[in-house]
Amino acid sequence: xxxxxxxxxxxxxxxxSPHIGHALEKIQADVLSRYHRxxxxxxxxxxxxxxxxxxxxKAAEKEGLPVKxxxxxxxxxxxxLKQALNLSYDDFIRTTQERHRQxxxxxxxxxxxxxxxxxxxxxxxxxxxEFYKESELSxxxxxxxxxxxELIEEENYFFRLSKYQARLRELIGLGKVRIIPExxxxxxxxxxDQGLEDICISRSRERAHxxxxxxxxxxxxxxxxxxxALSNYINAVGYAxxxxxxxxxxxxxxxxxxxxxxxxxxxxxxxxxxxxxxxxVSLPEQIFAHGYIxxxxxxxxxxxxxxxxxxxxxEKYGADAVRYFLMREVVSTQDGDFTYERLEERYNSDLAKxxxxxxxxxxxxxSKPGLAPEIKIAEIHNNEFYPRIMxxxxxxxxxxxxxxxxxxxxxxxxxxxFCDQYIEKNRIWEKPEEKNACVACLLYSVAExxxxxxxxxxxxxxxxxxxxxxxxxxxxxxxxxxKGEALFxxxx
Numbered sequence: 001x002x003x004x005x006x007x008x009x010x011x012x013x014x015x016x017s018p019h020i021g022h023a024l025e026k027i028q029a030d031v032l033s034r035y036h037r038x039x040x041x042x043x044x045x046x047x048x049x050x051x052x053x054x055x056x057x058k059a060a061e062k063e064g065l066p067v068k069x070x071x072x073x074x075x076x077x078x079x080x081l082k083q084a085l086n087l088s089y090d091d092f093i094r095t096t097q098e099r100h101r102q103x104x105x106x107x108x109x110x111x112x113x114x115x116x117x118x119x120x121x122x123x124x125x126x127x128x129x130e131f132y133k134e135s136e137l138s139x140x141x142x143x144x145x146x147x148x149x150e151l152i153e154e155e156n157y158f159f160r161l162s163k164y165q166a167r168l169r170e171l172i173g174l175g176k177v178r179i180i181p182e183x184x185x186x187x188x189x190x191x192x193d194q195g196l197e198d199i200c201i202s203r204s205r206e207r208a209h210x211x212x213x214x215x216x217x218x219x220x221x222x223x224x225x226x227x228x229a230l231s232n233y234i235n236a237v238g239y240a241x242x243x244x245x246x247x248x249x250x251x252x253x254x255x256x257x258x259x260x261x262x263x264x265x266x267x268x269x270x271x272x273x274x275x276x277x278x279x280x281v282s283l284p285e286q287i288f289a290h291g292y293i294x295x296x297x298x299x300x301x302x303x304x305x306x307x308x309x310x311x312x313x314x315e316k317y318g319a320d321a322v323r324y325f326l327m328r329e330v331v332s333t334q335d336g337d338f339t340y341e342r343l344e345e346r347y348n349s350d351l352a353k354x355x356x357x358x359x360x361x362x363x364x365x366x367s368k369p370g371l372a373p374e375i376k377i378a379e380i381h382n383n384e385f386y387p388r389i390m391x392x393x394x395x396x397x398x399x400x401x402x403x404x405x406x407x408x409x410x411x412x413x414x415x416x417x418f419c420d421q422y423i424e425k426n427r428i429w430e431k432p433e434e435k436n437a438c439v440a441c442l443l444y445s446v447a448e449x450x451x452x453x454x455x456x457x458x459x460x461x462x463x464x465x466x467x468x469x470x471x472x473x474x475x476x477x478x479x480x481x482x483k484g485e486a487l488f489x490x491x492x
């Protein structure tokens with residue numbers, strides 16, 4: 001049986017439309033999913049939308065719409081990212097679905113020995129959907145959204161997070177729950193070491209405007225949106241209704257990966273594992289926290305009018321160009337800046353002049369009359385191409401293991417650069433009929449480059465393969481070239 005890999009993005013609030021930051025996370029997870037499929041592994045790739053939030057209620061009120069109408073409209077926009085960005089989701093879960101409600105209620109009941117009710121007063125950020133201590137605020141404002149929290153006082157249910165402090169410290173400290181990068185791991189450990197307090201996990205029905213999932217047995221209370229939302233990961237694989245599927249993909253699977261933004265790390269690395277420990281459910285093995293996308297150096301916000309619409313960017317440049325820019329330009333664990341100028345620079349230098357030009361030059365030579373590129377695989381293993389190809393693959397695998405998408409692409413482009421230099425040095429366009437083996441080695445290298453590109457640029461990889469028409473028979477490989485249109489026409 002092939003190895004199973006569970007990969008999930010965070011689920012997105014649907015109080016507005018997607019922006020380019022949402023695209024970054026989805027593409028990162030898609031690259032990982034396609035990469036593991038390339039290795040012959042069985043992948044379950046999950047994404048979805050978080051629809052039971054108070055901020056969704058407020059957005060609906062602002063637009064003068066029923067809440068369900070707003071969340072249905074915006075959830076549809078997030079799902080459309082699948083086609084726009086060429087994403088390979090296996091499932092897209094919405095937290096208003098019945099399977100999710102059943103799973104959330106089951107998780108609540110599984111944690112009931114660690115749940116109690118009490119009166120509480122605290123500072124609440126609606127955008128974060130979280131209570132903050134005064135010491136955690138930045139000049140009296142939410143550290144994430146820079147807004148003033150509301151003072152809330154009511155009777156709610158609490159979860160005994162404090163009970164799991166030592167266990168969480170051990171699991172994360174020893175790397176049994178691996179947090180990437182190391183700096184984020186240290187942040188989580190520092191938060192735990194400050195002392196974990198029990199967390200409020202419900203809201204009054206009145207404050208929630210009656211929107212969300214009711215606490216089992218207490219319709220006066222609505223389950224806290226983060227308790228609700230985090231359970232989506234297990235609900236999508238049958239936690240409530242399909243025991244065999246849940247066992248296969250979650251309980252008995254040692255490769256479960258969360259791809260999330262750095263701003264929600266605490267929820268995924270502290271609260272979520274604690275809930276799972278309480279419920280007797282196995283934990284995720286890896287939590288990768290990426291940075292944010294800024295625009296011209298500023299954090300994107302609707303009020304500043306600088307939100308970048310991923311659909312418009314894709315319409316202008318194509319999905320693969322957007323995928324390449326976000327994976328190559330942005331260091332995955334850091335914040336990265338989006339500008340149209342940098343995208344066009346990358347497009348022209350790396351895509352049009354890089355892989356596009358290499359393929360065009362090679363197919364122009366290889367399609368000449370009388371040239372039938374063919375070579376024994378043993379010959380490739382004994383020439384200067386093979387160590388270059390193997391070195392690129394080694395760097396590629398190591399980089400993706402550590403979620404360093406930009407470094408994986410750097411390894412591919414080093415190989416592209418080597419092929420370009422080889423063409424110049426050997427002037428293969430001169431008397432190509434005498435350089436059949438050289439042309440075949442170059443085409444074989446491009447075929448290997450194409451395999452590496454497939455997780456990142458799936459449409460481009462398909463186009464290259466259609467032009468190369470590689471055939472492997474026994475100990476030799478041959479190419480039946482069919483020239484096509486330019487992969488990436490240069491932008492003027």
